[in-house]
Amino acid sequence: MAPISIRGLTKRYGNVRAVDNLSLELVQGEILGFLGLNGAGKTTTIRILLDLLRPDGGNASILGHDCQSDGLRARLNIGYLPGEMGIYSDLTGREVLDLLAGLNEQILDKVRRRELQERLEFPDSDLRRRLREYSTGMKRKLGLIQAFQSDPLLLILDEPTEGLDPLMQESFYKLLVDVKQRGRTVFMSSHVLSEVDRVCDRIALIRKGELVLLANVEELRKLAARPVRVFFAEDAPVAAGLPLGTAVIETSPRSWSLKVEGPLGPLLRAIATLPVQDMEIEEAKLEDVILKYYRDGKQ
């Protein structure tokens, strides 16, 4: 049973298609990064999953339960972190956590909450304070605790690291690895490509409401162009016959800066006869591929 299954989902606002015939399926135990520019339809999709928005077409289900017709069961076992924590500022952190835990089906595991507090450095003294005294980062931490505290089977996180400092981001990544190891599934939207590169198993990229890329992160990384610098012992003009997928970025008489897509073999063969002194090959960046999809859509 797929943690999330989306088929032909469409949501229109007037003439604008916020989500356009989106189909997507998550595998249990994976972390799927849901990427897209502002207004691409990420949050709309998440809100349809939570039955906050009603789709104009298609359907979505969580753990086998339709999000609209069987929404209560669909939401029985999920933890949700919204993009912005809308909480009344006159409540204390503990009141918020207790209320939201009480609205869940599962009985609150206080040991789990304590563990989350420790991992996110959120002491009891902070929980006793009213939310009007909280900084953006503290609200985010509270949001993470409320999403994770019932140890749900599926976590839906909207921009989870927004407002977290680098140390807390690190703690959050470790938390994700931990929940993944325990078989939980995470569906997270993000703008931070380095974070997606680091923690996600797969990415789904949405552009103008359409899914333009669904791929394994490892495989995608192989598609990325690697920066390569070639240094020569003597002057070497750029040869005309560089292999397909090799772009010349910059040249000087004794060095070339290139970007190479795919395997390096053809390039090595092409320069085999030249007086190569040294080569620098950098790791491929996932960002390069993703940015291309952001700009151009489906390839």
Added chain:
Amino acid sequence: MRRAALLFAYSLKRVRTLALTAGLLLAALQVVLIFVASSIQSSGGFDQLSSLLPPFARQLLGPSVATFMSFSGIVCLGYFELAVMGALIALALTLATTPASEVETGFMDLILARPLARHWIITRTIVLTTLVSAAMLALMVGGTWAGLRMFAPKGVPWPSATLVSSLAVNLGMLTLCWGGVAMAIGAASRRRSVAGGAAGLLALGTFLLDYVARLWQPAEKIAWISPFRYYNPFDLITGSALPLKNLVVLGAIALAGFAAAYVLFARRDISN
């Protein structure tokens, strides 16, 4: 059900200070009115006051002017004084537009991301509005009783328990009626200010319509659409029984508002 009860308890906790303060102020106002009525009674000033009334006020009050200008009439004033009615209706509008406020702040996202059906949000709001409104009126009645016990001059007849309860019940239904209207508007709104403002303007407009109709005959034809038409405190003071029709009409408007709120909230997109 357990989750809905928890949400209700949380909502009640949030409004308890506001409700308690408003209730105590309204109760205190009843005590003050009785103290004033007692002073006027002791100085024999009701006849003088009556002669000072301008003609339009006499026309507005009709034959009830004599009854109103009495100890009992002033004691009852607390149940139809403009500020009191305004405060009660404003409180009902505030409570009834709680869902709009929760949508606006984004708190609704967190609530509805849990396995809680949408209808519980409206049920919670209805119970909250009804209970708090009833508590306000109970505190007012308590204030009246306490004021009479403390300040009523000996030998002066008190307003009957039936009269006070009739006024309280009729005023309560009027309050709930506006709660229903505000809830229907709030269930479809993204902003509490818009929902509360729209309901408030509607209340003000229909109040003025009722007021004008009492002075200007042509407006009488359409005055039946005003809920304020179904609250006639002067008739009650002069001894008329509380008309069941008034309660039925106000109750029906409230119920229609609640029903519309259920339907609108169930169908809408939750988006702030």
